[in-house]
Amino acid sequence: MSRITLSAHGYELAVNPDYGANLTALSWRHPDGRLVDILRGCDDTALIPGEPSPVGCFPMAPFANRIDGGSFSHAGRDYALPINRPQDRCAIHGFSRFAAFEIIFQGEGTISLLHRYRGDVFAYDLVQDIIIDARGVAVRLAVTNRGAAMPFGLGLHPYFPLEAGARLRFSAAQRSESDDRYLPLRFVPAQTVPDLGGGFALADVAGFDAHYSGWEPRLVALERPSVGLSIKVSGEEAFSNLHLYVGPDRDFVCIEPVSHIPDAHNRSDLAQHGKLAVLGHGEAFAGTMRISASEMSSLNANGF
Incomplete structure (x- = not known):
């Protein structure tokens, strides 16, 4: 497995073009000289083609999250996709996360990678610029449709490591309530439990999984006081929505900027909370996630 490292402005990042253009490391040089992990890192030699591994971040295209039964209808036709999460009877996270990407440009602190996918249902080019x-x-992420008109979605799936005392804060209008397969049933007001605006302790929400619409401003603040790190995550362009998942052991949180709700292909009744983009042949759309790190101030250390 190939590993490309970029270093600039105090950040060190590793990306693996052979394994879905996944980020396998991202760290930041703290003012005291420590190199602190921003994303969960992994050993590239342990990556297995086609198998999920503990990477730091992977791209999701031409859809994010889940499609119930891997099937949907569009423009009067029914389509079926491979079920890659059989325990939940879902297609999940698209077709690019394990694919080999081409390097189309590399410079100081920057790289552009391309995946050309040509399938029976979807055909697209996906470019990931870092x-x-x-x-x-x-x-x-920028996707260009190379086939017939189809509904497209995008997302990024970063894993942020957690320690005791980590807290999260953001603002959103609505939060999903889901079934036991994490497919949305309805949306309810977001400012209930946990207290998003006031900042909540991630240790209190193990195994938490929810989707948020009306994510404004498109910014999440993650405070990790035990390592003196403040992280900001934002979404731009098509990334209007936020998916949040806290691991069952409370050792990581996924803060996922996405363009649409889970199972948007089959939930037209919830389209107001984040719908897909129907792209004609040659049409494109894109979304950007930004991550920044800084030293926690004494004010932030006391709860933002």
Whole structure:
């Protein structure tokens, strides 16, 4: 497995073009000299083609999250996709996360990678651009439809490690309530439990999984006081929605900027909370996630 490392502005990032252009490391040089992990890192030699591994972040295209039964209808036709999560009878996270990407450009602190996918239902080109600058790390996904008109979605799935005392804060209008397969049943007001705006302790929400619409401003603050790190995650362009998942052992949180709700292909009744983009042949759309790190101030250390 190949590993490409980018270093700039205090950030060190590793990306693996042979394994879905996954980020396998991202760290930041703290002012005291420590190199602190921002994303969960992994050993590239342990990656198994086609198998999930504990990477730091992977791209989701041409859809994010789940499609019930791997099937949907569009423009009067029925389509079936491979079920890659059989225990939940779902297609999940698209077709690019394990694919080999081509390097189309590499410079100082930047790289562009391309996946050309040609399937029976979807045909597309996906470009992942990574740019490290003074504002932090930007990861941009742009998909271009190379087939017939189809509904497309995008997302990024980063894993942030957690320690005792970690807290999260953001604002959103609505939160999903889901069935036991994490498919949305309805949306309810978001400012209930946990207290998003006031900042909540991630140790209190083990195994938490929810989707948020009306994510405004498109910013999440993650505070990790035990390592003195403040992280900001934002979404731009098509990334209007947020998916949040806290691991069952409370050792990581996934803060996922996405373009649509789970199972949007089959939930037209919930389209107001985040619908797919129908792209004609040659049409494209894109979303950008930005991650920045800074030293926690004494104010932040006391709860933002």
